[in-house]
Amino acid sequence: MTRHSLSLLLRNEPGALARIVVLFSSRGVDVESLSLGPAEPHGGHSALSRLDVVVGLQPGRTAAQLVKQLGRIVDVKSVVDRTHDEALELGA
Amino acid sequence: MDTTGAGALVKALEDVGCEVIFGMPGGAILPAYDPLLDSVKIRHVLVRHEQGAGHAAQGYAQATGRVGVCMATSGPGATNLVTPLADAYMDSVPIVAITGQVSRGVIGTDAFQEADIRSITLPITKHSYQVHDPADIPRVIAEAFALAASGRPGPVLVDLPKDVLAAATTYTPPKLTTPSRPVLPPVQLRNAAQLIGSSKRPVFYVGGGVIRSGAAQELRELAERTGIPVVTTLMARGAFPDSHRLHLGMPGMHGTVPAVAALQRADLLIAVGTRFDDRVTGSLPDFAPHAAVVHADIDPAEISKNRKADVGIVGDCRDVLAALSAVVTGTADLTEWWHYLGGLRATYPLGYDWPPDGALAPQYVVERLSTLAGPEAIYTAGVGQHQMWAAQYVKYERPGSFINSGGAGTMGFAVPAAMGAQTGAPDRTVWAIDGDGCFQMTNQELATCAAEGIPIKVAIINNGNLGMVRQWQTLFYDGRYSNTGLGTHQRHPDFVKLADALGCVGLRCTTQSEVDGTILEAMEVRDRPVVVDFVVGQDAQVWPMVAAGTGNDEIMAARGIRPLFDEEE
Numbered sequence: 001m002t003r004h005s006l007s008l009l010l011r012n013e014p015g016a017l018a019r020i021v022v023l024f025s026s027r028g029v030d031v032e033s034l035s036l037g038p039a040e041p042h043g044g045h046s047a048l049s050r051l052d053v054v055v056g057l058q059p060g061r062t063a064a065q066l067v068k069q070l071g072r073i074v075d076v077k078s079v080v081d082r083t084h085d086e087a088l089e090l091g092a
Numbered sequence: 093m094d095t096t097g098a099g100a101l102v103k104a105l106e107d108v109g110c111e112v113i114f115g116m117p118g119g120a121i122l123p124a125y126d127p128l129l130d131s132v133k134i135r136h137v138l139v140r141h142e143q144g145a146g147h148a149a150q151g152y153a154q155a156t157g158r159v160g161v162c163m164a165t166s167g168p169g170a171t172n173l174v175t176p177l178a179d180a181y182m183d184s185v186p187i188v189a190i191t192g193q194v195s196r197g198v199i200g201t202d203a204f205q206e207a208d209i210r211s212i213t214l215p216i217t218k219h220s221y222q223v224h225d226p227a228d229i230p231r232v233i234a235e236a237f238a239l240a241a242s243g244r245p246g247p248v249l250v251d252l253p254k255d256v257l258a259a260a261t262t263y264t265p266p267k268l269t270t271p272s273r274p275v276l277p278p279v280q281l282r283n284a285a286q287l288i289g290s291s292k293r294p295v296f297y298v299g300g301g302v303i304r305s306g307a308a309q310e311l312r313e314l315a316e317r318t319g320i321p322v323v324t325t326l327m328a329r330g331a332f333p334d335s336h337r338l339h340l341g342m343p344g345m346h347g348t349v350p351a352v353a354a355l356q357r358a359d360l361l362i363a364v365g366t367r368f369d370d371r372v373t374g375s376l377p378d379f380a381p382h383a384a385v386v387h388a389d390i391d392p393a394e395i396s397k398n399r400k401a402d403v404g405i406v407g408d409c410r411d412v413l414a415a416l417s418a419v420v421t422g423t424a425d426l427t428e429w430w431h432y433l434g435g436l437r438a439t440y441p442l443g444y445d446w447p448p449d450g451a452l453a454p455q456y457v458v459e460r461l462s463t464l465a466g467p468e469a470i471y472t473a474g475v476g477q478h479q480m481w482a483a484q485y486v487k488y489e490r491p492g493s494f495i496n497s498g499g500a501g502t503m504g505f506a507v508p509a510a511m512g513a514q515t516g517a518p519d520r521t522v523w524a525i526d527g528d529g530c531f532q533m534t535n536q537e538l539a540t541c542a543a544e545g546i547p548i549k550v551a552i553i554n555n556g557n558l559g560m561v562r563q564w565q566t567l568f569y570d571g572r573y574s575n576t577g578l579g580t581h582q583r584h585p586d587f588v589k590l591a592d593a594l595g596c597v598g599l600r601c602t603t604q605s606e607v608d609g610t611i612l613e614a615m616e617v618r619d620r621p622v623v624v625d626f627v628v629g630q631d632a633q634v635w636p637m638v639a640a641g642t643g644n645d646e647i648m649a650a651r652g653i654r655p656l657f658d659e660e661e
Contacts, residue, residue, distance in 0.1 A: 023215070026215040065393065068392045071393070072218075
């Protein structure tokens with residue numbers, strides 16, 4: 001299993017998170033950690049949410065493929081694979 | 093306040109061009125059925141089971157190229173749509189499902205006929221809505237239609253709580269948008285053109301996306317300009333004329349020997365609107381081992397999903413094929429390649445033996461149906477042996493003439509899909525080629541067809557068994573026939589009497605000499621549906637065959653006959 005950090009911007013709509021989580025389970029993706037919050041931090045109703053998630057992928061499955069599958073979800077505005085950034089921050 | 097949520101729903105459906113809804117009323121969706129009674133633009137076809145409504149919407153969508161619409165009430169009405177939604181998701185069919193929901197105040201309380209249909213269908217819909225403000229209904233309907241039809245088509249669900257339908261609102265006409273198409277990447281196009289120009293054994297591997305995007309003409313132009321052979325998958329049958337000299341037939345588990353060999357021996361696959369499904373590739377590591385891959389698809393997530401593409405092009409198939417036509421200047425000499433493929437075509441044509449016990453050969457029935465009904469008819473199929481024979485022995489000449497359940501493999505698809513196709517194409521002859529197992533899953537829609545004046549024709553290829561399962565039991569389970577006998581040869585049920593009881597004409601055919609006469613008699617009936625019970629032998633098998641999980645090189649042309657590609661090279 002390989003670990004990847006993904007960061008998503010999604011519309012703050014009912015069911016948006018559910019659709020992403022269902023994609024993980026139906027494509028056999030392991031979720032290690034997940035955090036959701038408003039994309040604009042200054043109170044009030046935020047139109048966008050930010051989802052940071054660390055996933056484990058089965059052998060033969062690529063993060064690029066998962067990013068494209070997440071990108072198909074209508075409520076997902078952007079997906080970035082931050083695995084490499086994190087490695088840099090940790091000085092790895 | 094000039095209307096209700098329900099009024100806005102019907103008005104919005106009219107404004108987006110909906111002309112027919114397949115559905116069934118019930119408690120939660122009831123408010124929507126009242127203004128529907130007054131609509132002169134929308135026909136409602138009252139089905140006998142919501143699954144029939146969903147498959148009918150799929151059949152309508154595929155026969156017309158428009159968005160199909162089905163409607164059901166909350167709870168079990170909505171859950172009966174799950175199979176058609178899954179089917180439409182797998183085969184990229186644009187449908188919109190409208191479901192009633194319990195009132196907002198009782199959602200989440202296990203109310204009568206409550207089911208969380210939005211959650212249930214999350215993995216099998218492109219997108220879904222639950223509307224909480226009646227003023228949003230026109231916008232949501234317009235978005236649902238646009239989403240279903242744009243990009244890679246698929247099913248969209250709109251869930252409408254009863255009190256939202258009943259509430260007063262003001263109708264605001266929805267903004268209709270023209271979906272944008274991806275801009276094609278010039279570098280990839282050039283790279284693809286270069287591969288096409290230099291490869292010695294290229295093949296067009298064409299999928300259902302070519303039909304969805306209306307790219308048959310562009311495909312034909314590019315194929316004819318380059319002289320490159322074409323194979324059409326189960327979902328692409330009709331995308332390229334079967335009578336065309338460049339066409340090698342269908343690849344895959346039950347594909348033709350030349351089509352399978354073309355993929356296996358190719359040095360270049362030009363894959364267009366296709367997804368390297370396991371029924372086509374067989375064992376992936378053994379699939380097309382010598383080929384570079386150009387893969388064009390509207391869905392970026394399909395490119396390099398199962399097989400790494402050397403050149404990936406995200407775009408609409410029609411745009412891609414037209415653009416390739418403009419940049420492909422020539423090809424290498426393909427004489428040797430065609431010499432090899434022509435040899436296979438001559439040695440291994442599709443063929444079948446007559447059953448030794450004198451029973452009717454099912455392949456012969458399908459072949460005669462194709463000849464007598466012709467390429468202007470629409471053919472639908474369920475899933476199993478009859479489906480494969482319909483894919484092999486009907487000669488398709490135009491896109492949209494074969495409608496079947498490819499990815500999901502949904503038994504019972506043929507009759508309701510034919511009902512939807514006939515509704516969308518009233519001037520065409522529509523034949524459902526069905527199995528005796530499949531037919532018993534959804535034949536209740538024949539009552540709908542009889543009552544609504546939808547004169548479909550059904551050819552039951554009645555071999556008395558779940559034929560494809562029986563074939564696998566013969567080949568892989570030592571002929572231990574566990575639970576595949578249906579008793580239909582003992583008339584459980586009697587399909588002729590059943591047809592009569594459903595308000596259809598019922599005919600039966602048991603011998604070769606009766607086949608043409610029976611088909612012609614069925615073709616004469618125009619005012620009612622017709623069901624023909626073709627009683628065929630139970631031991632006929634679908635060949636060629638690549639056994640599941642093996643490589644395509646293991647293809648058997650017939651039982652015990654394995655073409656040895658390598659020796660012929």
